[in-house]
Amino acid sequence: MNSLFLSLTLLAYFGATGLWLAYFLAQREGYYRAGAWVMAGGLACHTLALIQRAWVAGALPAATFGEALLLFAWALAAAFLVLIWRYPIKILGALVAPLAALMVSGALILPARQGAVSPLLQGFWLYVHICLTLTGYAALALAGLGGVLYLIQERQIKRKRFGFFHRRLPSLSQLDNLNYWCLTTGFPLLTGGIISGSLFAQHTQGRFFSWDPKEILTLIAWLIYAVLLHERLTVGWRGRRAALLAICGFLVLVCTFVGANLWLTGYHSFARFLQQP
Amino acid sequence: MNLLLCGVNHKTAPVALREKLACLIPEVAHAYGHLKSWPEVSESLLYTTCNRVEVICVSQAPDEAAARVREFFGRHPEIAPGDLNESFYVHRDRDAVQHFFRVAASLDSMVVGEPQILGQVKQAYREATEHHATGPILNRLVHKAFSVAKRVRGETGIGDHAVSVSYAAVAMAKKIFGDLAGKNVLLLGAGEMAELALEHLKGQGAGRITVANRTLERGVALARRFQGEAVSLEELPEQLLTADILISSTGAGDFLITRDQVKGVMRRRKQRPLFLIDIAVPRDLDPAINDLDNVYLFNIDDLNEVVEINYQRRRHEATKAERLVAAETLKFLHWLETLEVYPTIIAMKDKAEAICRAELKKTLNQLGPLTPEQNQALEVLTASVTQKLLHDPIIFLKRNRRPRNPHQELDLVRRLFNLDQDRGGETTEKD
Structure with missing residues (x-):
């Protein structure tokens, strides 16, 4: 079924x-x-x-x-459908x-x-942590993808190439607005995800932060987004710089999600989540 | 019956010749007076635009009619007889129909897809009908041409892409700002192209309009036209803070705005995008400005390139339109062919009716007095016998869509029914 x-x-x-x-x-x-x-x-x-x-x-x-991939794919599809319904x-x-x-x-x-999920990994705050983080990821992923489109369209206009992509891609202001919406939605979600996660860690392991590769990378991504949001709101960073930072942040998130699970080891990687049979 | 289209257009004749010919026409009444006085021409329509002077007519003797039109064109005192040799073209039947459809659909225009031509043809047709110059064939042709033009416009993208510099600037602004509503426009200097662009921007809902000009009076006049305000050139740095689109066309010689100036302004604008259009030669704006983030600088060459690309796209769409025109041309020609068989069908029916009447008269004389009912029954009998006999030959004539040699077949039917002998020269004249 x-x-x-x-x-x-x-x-x-x-x-x-x-x-x-x-x-x-x-x-x-x-x-x-x-x-x-x-x-x-x-x-x-x-x-x-x-x-x-x-x-x-x-x-x-x-x-x-x-x-986790399956959940993230769900969040991404849902976030995109919500996005195109509004914008x-x-x-x-x-x-x-x-x-x-x-x-x-x-x-x-x-x-x-194989085997059952460790009872350590069950509980309301953990679910909150997973849901917030993944929906945040989804919104920020959209910002990153929008950033790619922005860079392409901006390059076409700056270099005066009015071909295939120029005609098909939306206007720069639409793509820049996308960056703003996704950032202002995704950043609070990611922040909430980090806070709920550290609260859960404090509750189960007695410490907020364990210097695990996944936690460090997430913090780096969070800082990138924090800088971007701050500069957007105060100095008016937009356009190319905003797109580049959104792409950078997204790449760090990809590393967090994929790399930290496959290549790096830490208590946060999926290999440690299962009870050994 | 032949369709004939002759004249000169922008491809065959230089503008000087077209101008002179167009001068022939202003008194349409005079021109139609000539056209209608020629016995060879039964229907005619004459149209002139800045790119063409053409006459389309229906004639029994196309060669003579073409010579007449040519002579009419050559009658202009300033036109030497040799002038028309190379530029005057004559299209017949299929080519004439196709050419006329292409003209109406703006495929033969200098700017392919420009919308004015259809209006000009409509106006010319109105004049022709006022002078009773057209007849059933041209009426149908013209209406078909209108519907072809409408379909071409609706089904192909021939009119979609901006092919003027001012329109290209507006299209580019849309790619940057998305929506132009409320965007402030600053005009530096005045000029035809700048004003056209301003008009387009205004049409898209642009917001405040400001004109900065060296001579304030001119600026004030222009600003009043667009309900904007005029400022002096000294206020330019301040104005750059609030403007979204700047059109510069002073051609002052050195750069009015430098890269550093814009860089400083962008910081104070909080990086709101700025679209700069420099249509002046020599350029007003430092080309290095384009390197700055969120600033987009276009000069006249860039816009011309957009226009050129859009031309290519229009030409691409035009090939689709050509296919449509070719199909409609074939349909019209078929209608024209069926038109040719009507005199024959009428002659056949007339002959059958005459025979019926004569035979009925003989029989009635022999039978003596009959009741009116009996009389009528006999009439119905003879009428239905001939009708049924003629039914198949008529269908043959009408349905024979693309015979290898239509005239030969028509001729055969006429000989079979002995139509031309019977009625002397009358039917051959009609044919």
């Missing part, structure tokens, strides 16, 4: 990818709208799959890298949908969880 929902999710995300790429190339409104519906259908299946997993495991499924930056879908599809594929390929 679970694999059925997930297969449907994957199918829908790849379908939305195809439709949104077609929209990017052909610029027909119909493709975009069809893509949005397919994506929404995918998100519904995704939600059902997560609920079912949580039901079976009796806990929020976030103990392995694959499970239609349609072209972004051609980046978000394939990313979500790849993450769901990754979750399906990675080995499933």
Whole structure:
């Protein structure tokens, strides 16, 4: 049953990818709208799959890298659908949908969880920590992807190249506004995630901060975003610099999420989350 | 019956010749007086724009008619007989229809896709109908041309891309600001192009308009036209703080605004984007300004490049439009072909009716007195017999869409029914 929902999710995300790429190339409104519906259908299946997993495991499924990917993909798809409902930056879908599809594929390929989740990793504050962090990641990921589009469009305009990308990408001010919205949404979420996480650590391990690679990297990313937000609000940093910082922050987040789990070891990496059988 | 289109356009004739020819036409009444006096021409329509002078007519004797039009064009005192040799073209039937459709759809224009031409053709058609110069064929042709032009505009992107410098500037502003509503415009110096751009920006909802000019009077006059305010050039640094779009066209010789100046201003503007358009030659704005973040500087060459790219896109869309025109041309020609068979069909029906009447008369004489009902029954009988007999030949004529040799087939039918012998020269004249 679970694999059925997930297969449907994957199918829908790849379908939305195809439709949104077609929209990017052909610029027909119909493709975009069809893509949005397919994506929404995918998100519904995704939600059902997560609920079912949580039901079976009796806990929020976030103990392995694959499970965390699945949750993050859900957050990203949901955040994007909320975004385009309020601020239609349609072209972004051609980046978000394939990313979500790849993450769901990754979750399906990675080995499933062996054994039960350590009881240390259950509890209300931990769930708050996971949810806030992942939704924050999703919003900040959108800012990073929007930053890429901004840099492309800005380069076309500065260099006076009025070709393929120039015509298809939205205006600079739209892309810069995207950066602002995502930053002002994602930063508080990430902050909340960090605070709830350290409270949980204090509660279970007796210390707020353990100098774990994942914690350090997250703090670096948080600082990058804090600087960006501060400069945006006071000096009026925008445009290229804001886009570059958003991309930097996103790259650090990717390192945190992927690198710290695969290459670095620390108590925060998924390998330590399971009870040894 | 032949369609004939002849004249000169911007591709074949220099502007001097077109001007002289266009002068022929102002008294349309005079021109139509000539056209209608020629026995070879049964319908005619004449239109002139700054790029073309063309006459389209329906004629039984196309060669003579073309020679007449040419002679009419050559009658202008300032035109030497040799002038028309290379520039005067004559299109017949299929080519004439296609050419006319292309003109109406703005495919033959100097600026492909420009919208004025359709209005000019409409105006010319109105004049032609006022002088009763058109007939059933041209009326249908012109209305078809209007619908073709409408379809071309709706179904292809031929009119979508800005092909003037001022419009290209507005399109670029939209790529930077998204929405132009409320954006402040600062005009440095005045000039035709700057004013055009200002008009477009105003049309997009631009906010406050400020004009800075060396001579204040000129600035005040311009500002009044756009409900803006005029300032002196000394106030420029202050004005740069609030402006979003700056159009500069003074051509003063040295840079009015330097990179450092803009750099300082950007900090005070809190990095709000600034779009600078320098259409002056020599340039007013330091090209190094473009390196600054959130400042976008375009000079006249950049805008010309946009225009050139958009031209290419229009030409690309034009190939789609050409396909549409070709299809519509074929449809019209088919209608024209069926038009050709009507005289024959009428002649066949006339002949059948005449035979019926004659035979009925003979029979009635032999039968003696009949009741009116019996009389009518006989009439119906003969009428339906001939009708049914003629039904298939008529369908053959009408439905025979693309015969290899339409005239030969028509001729065969006429001989089969002996239509030309019977009625003497009358039908051949109609044909």
